[in-house]
Amino acid sequence: xxxxxxxxxxxxxxxxxxxxxxxxxxxxxxxxxxxxxxxxxxxxxxxxxxxxxxxxxxxxxxxxxxxxxxxxxxxxxxxxxxxxxxxxxxxxxxxxxxxxxxxxxxxxxxxxxxxxxxxxxxxxxxxxxxxxxxxxxxxxxxxxxxxxxxxxxxxxxxxxxxxxxxxxxxxxxxxxxxxxxxxxxxxxxxxxxxxxxxxxxxxxxxxxxxxxxxxxxxxxxxxxxxxxxxxxxxxxxxxxxxxxxxxxxxxxxxxxxxxxxxxxxxxxxxxxxxxxxxxxxxxxxxxxxxxxxxxxxxxxxxxxxxxxxxxxxxxxxxxxxxxxxxxxxxxxx
Amino acid sequence: xxxxxxxxxxxxxxxxxxxxxxxxxxxxxxxxxxxxxxxxxxxxxxxxxxxxxxxxxxxxxxxxxxxxxxxxxxxxxxxxxxxxxxxxxxxxxxxxxxxxxxxxxxxxxxxxxxxxxxxxxxxxxxxxxxxxxxxxxxxxxxxxxxxxxxxxxxxxxxxxxxxxxxxxxxxxxxxxxxxxxxxxxxxxxxxxxxxxxxxxxxxxxxxxxxxxxxxxxxxxxxxxxxxxxxxxxxxxxxxxxxxxxxxxxxxxxxxxxxxxxxxxxxxxxxxxxxxxxxxxxxxxxxxxxxxxxxxxxxxxxxxxxxxxxxxxxxxxxxxxxxxxxxxxxxxxxxxxx
Numbered sequence: 001x002x003x004x005x006x007x008x009x010x011x012x013x014x015x016x017x018x019x020x021x022x023x024x025x026x027x028x029x030x031x032x033x034x035x036x037x038x039x040x041x042x043x044x045x046x047x048x049x050x051x052x053x054x055x056x057x058x059x060x061x062x063x064x065x066x067x068x069x070x071x072x073x074x075x076x077x078x079x080x081x082x083x084x085x086x087x088x089x090x091x092x093x094x095x096x097x098x099x100x101x102x103x104x105x106x107x108x109x110x111x112x113x114x115x116x117x118x119x120x121x122x123x124x125x126x127x128x129x130x131x132x133x134x135x136x137x138x139x140x141x142x143x144x145x146x147x148x149x150x151x152x153x154x155x156x157x158x159x160x161x162x163x164x165x166x167x168x169x170x171x172x173x174x175x176x177x178x179x180x181x182x183x184x185x186x187x188x189x190x191x192x193x194x195x196x197x198x199x200x201x202x203x204x205x206x207x208x209x210x211x212x213x214x215x216x217x218x219x220x221x222x223x224x225x226x227x228x229x230x231x232x233x234x235x236x237x238x239x240x241x242x243x244x245x246x247x248x249x250x251x252x253x254x255x256x257x258x259x260x261x262x263x264x265x266x267x268x269x270x271x272x273x274x275x276x277x278x279x280x281x282x283x284x285x286x287x288x289x290x291x292x293x294x295x296x297x298x299x300x301x302x303x304x305x306x307x308x309x310x311x312x313x314x315x316x317x318x319x320x321x322x323x324x325x326x327x328x329x330x331x332x333x
Numbered sequence: 334x335x336x337x338x339x340x341x342x343x344x345x346x347x348x349x350x351x352x353x354x355x356x357x358x359x360x361x362x363x364x365x366x367x368x369x370x371x372x373x374x375x376x377x378x379x380x381x382x383x384x385x386x387x388x389x390x391x392x393x394x395x396x397x398x399x400x401x402x403x404x405x406x407x408x409x410x411x412x413x414x415x416x417x418x419x420x421x422x423x424x425x426x427x428x429x430x431x432x433x434x435x436x437x438x439x440x441x442x443x444x445x446x447x448x449x450x451x452x453x454x455x456x457x458x459x460x461x462x463x464x465x466x467x468x469x470x471x472x473x474x475x476x477x478x479x480x481x482x483x484x485x486x487x488x489x490x491x492x493x494x495x496x497x498x499x500x501x502x503x504x505x506x507x508x509x510x511x512x513x514x515x516x517x518x519x520x521x522x523x524x525x526x527x528x529x530x531x532x533x534x535x536x537x538x539x540x541x542x543x544x545x546x547x548x549x550x551x552x553x554x555x556x557x558x559x560x561x562x563x564x565x566x567x568x569x570x571x572x573x574x575x576x577x578x579x580x581x582x583x584x585x586x587x588x589x590x591x592x593x594x595x596x597x598x599x600x601x602x603x604x605x606x607x608x609x610x611x612x613x614x615x616x617x618x619x620x621x622x623x624x625x626x627x628x629x630x631x632x633x634x635x636x637x638x639x640x641x642x643x644x645x646x647x648x649x650x651x652x653x654x655x656x657x658x659x660x661x662x663x664x665x666x667x668x669x670x
Binding site for chain 2: 066069071091092094095096097098099102103105106107110111112113114115124125128129158160171174178
């Protein structure tokens with residue numbers, strides 16, 4: 001496959017990214033703590049690949065995706081896109097870089113301005129970042145609508161006049177308008193019907209092949225990620241616990257959390273026994289007050305004493321496979 | 334949209350007739366007496382004759398019908414006569430709605446008083462909106478900043494301090510202590526040159542200030558709340574992700590969507606301008622519509638009060654319709670077909 005052998009260029013490099021949201025409480029709104037939504041995340045995305053980012057809801061996937069594009073002002077860490085550091089760039093300067101990095105949002109209803117027509121929505125970035133005239137802009141809008149499979153005749157309609165799948169296509173066309181290299185897909189299919197999900201995912205794949213796009217594909221749907229991603233990152237409580245090539249991760253998960261997550265995927269064959277499922281007990285700890293040591297130590301089926309004491313290091317245990325777990329620290333030591 | 338408007342207009346006719354009847358009944362049941370302000374020396378049987386000459390001897394349905402004929406047929410015909418300088422049917426001795434106290438036609442009284450009210454109350458509304466929209470936008474954009482806190486405080490003051498207090502307060506400060514502005518509004522002033530124009534401005538400042546404080550307080554709160562609703566919407570994040578300028582995000586995406594409910598509030602507030610500001614007009618001696626209404630109520634001048642109240646009702650119904658239509662124009666998600 002693509003990722004075998006040849007070394008490819010890193011398009012996105014994220015290291016030790018932290019996004020903390022302050023909590024204010026009390027009479028004088030004192031700063032009493034932080035919600036550590038993303039707490040020291042590092043990963044790379046190679047040019048032209050799809051990195052799947054999975055994890056249960058509330059683990060910080062979406063925040064991570066938005067922080068990578070600097071839709072938030074991040075707490076600390078570094079984000080490099082195409083070799084340029086954007087971790088601390090002020091929002092004003094970031095504006096000129098937006099054409100290379102775009103986002104497809106989760107909720108196709110809420111993420112489109114209800115008072116703009118499709119033409120306005122797709123065409124707005126063009127009038128901001130290019131100097132096409134009216135005609136050129138309309139031609140480009142029509143071209144984009146063709147690319148995502150929308151009828152050109154719909155260009156003067158409003159978002160509420162479309163179905164969910166069509167709206168997500170508008171969102172994708174909008175993201176494509178400026179020929180970006182890198183697109184963060186923030187659960188682009190979570191709000192859609194299963195039948196439409198496949199269409200949208202196939203559209204994203206086709207566009208990737210045609211335009212050489214790089215995706216960060218955020219999802220909680222493991223089978224969809226298996227379908228689209230080249231490599232998969234697993235997130236738990238603000239941290240990445242494992243990054244592996246797709247096939248290796250699905251056949252031989254290293255981290256106990258990944259094992260639990262994979263064993264929770266529904267099995268369509270009724271004769272296959274499900275007794276060997278790893279069922280996690282308890283709830284995810286609060287991200288404002290994560291446990292000492294490993295974040296997963298409160299629910300881990302293979303917990304050891306050291307897990308309550310020290311935070312495991314995120315390290316490469318075999319070529320291309322990274323994991324943060326004390327079990328794998330030992331084997332390599 | 335046109336169909337919708339026509340259908341709504343059709344419905345307003347029975348609604349307004351019903352309202353006029355209700356007003357008539359309420360005024361008839363009111364325990365005041367049009368001869369009550371006359372000298373005590375007038376004997377009771379003379380008072381009774383006066384009442385009968387005013388038409389009060391007739392039963393209620395007859396009186397209501399006569400008012401309807403006078404208001405809905407004779408007055409419009411009279412306006413046509415005046416406008417085109419012609420004489421339609423019965424122009425010599427046409428019965429008009431006459432005030433009992435002044436014996437002059439009510440419509441003429443209203444026309445006389447309208448300019449003062451429109452100038453003072455209308456100007457205060459315009460000033461209030463011009464101030465309120467930016468205040469609301471900045472307050473929401475910089476939520477909990479000192480500007481927002483100050484804006485919240487001023488709105489609270491504007492909401493809670495009644496105009497009979499703030500009016501007297503500004504008179505004490507600006508005309509008694511500082512002597513900058515006259516405390517009484519002079520209606521006889523004619524604007525002919527620069528000096529009289531400045532005079533007009535100076536006498537308008539205080540009543541406009543008092544009324545604008547209330548309007549600003551109300552609308553800036555609406556504006557702020559509506560902006561806050563929209564600022565957190567996903568499409569605002571989309572606009573930022575597109576790489577739009579912050580001013581574009583704020584003024585094109587957020588403000589336009591936030592203005593929809595605010596425009597409705599503003600449109601619904603316009604009839605109140607024509608209604609005048611009863612208390613503020615009294616404080617500054619502006620002889621506008623509000624003052625006319627108060628005089629009418631005091632003197633039990635039923636035709637005057639009936640006609641004025643009914644005109645307010647018409648305005649309220651019309652501006653409700655206008656607000657609904659505006660809503661449909663501004664928000665493409667709302668269609669009335």
